[in-house]
Amino acid sequence: MGTVTIVLLRIVIALSLIGSVVVQTVIVPLMWADLAGEPLWGRVALVVLAVLGVATLQVFAVCVWQLLTLVRRGAVFSDAAFRYVDVVIGAIAAASALTFILAVVLAPGEVAPGIVGLICGAALVLAGMALLVVVMRRLLAQAIDRENEARGLRSELDEVI
Secondary structure, three states, rough: OHHHHHHHHHHHHHHEEEEEEHHHHHHHHHHHOOOOOOOOHHHHHHHHHHHHHHHHHHHHHHHHHHHHHHHHHHOEEEEHHHHHHHHHHHHHHHHHHHHHHHHHHOOOOOOOOOHHHHHHHHHHHHHHHHHHHHHHHHHHHHHHHHHHHHHHHHHHHHHHH
């Protein structure tokens, strides 16, 4: 991955993190005010889901930033990458669960059933993304194993020569 790509990704991540803080500090309080006529349990549930949903995106962004740091250092094929990949999997799975909970919270209200179905579909897609990252984690493990095997073979070859 080139330096330009890493810099561009970091710019996108930084802008996303700034935007997420704006959402949590400005938009969520406005959402609380807009939901003034709703029952308290629904109002609290929607605000908590919004804050936690944005938090999952923030965790994801920070982990991707750390993985980009490993890529830049040429150390992405190391055991250190697994920690960040595992957290990414957890963040995506949490986002999936929060999305499904949002559908459950909205279902008994005045929201059209089709919208609730779309939200459930989004939760399913997020769960699929988490599973895809699990597969990618396994590919990373295989790449690390191959790297270690190649390193060992090079070492043996150096001893022979």
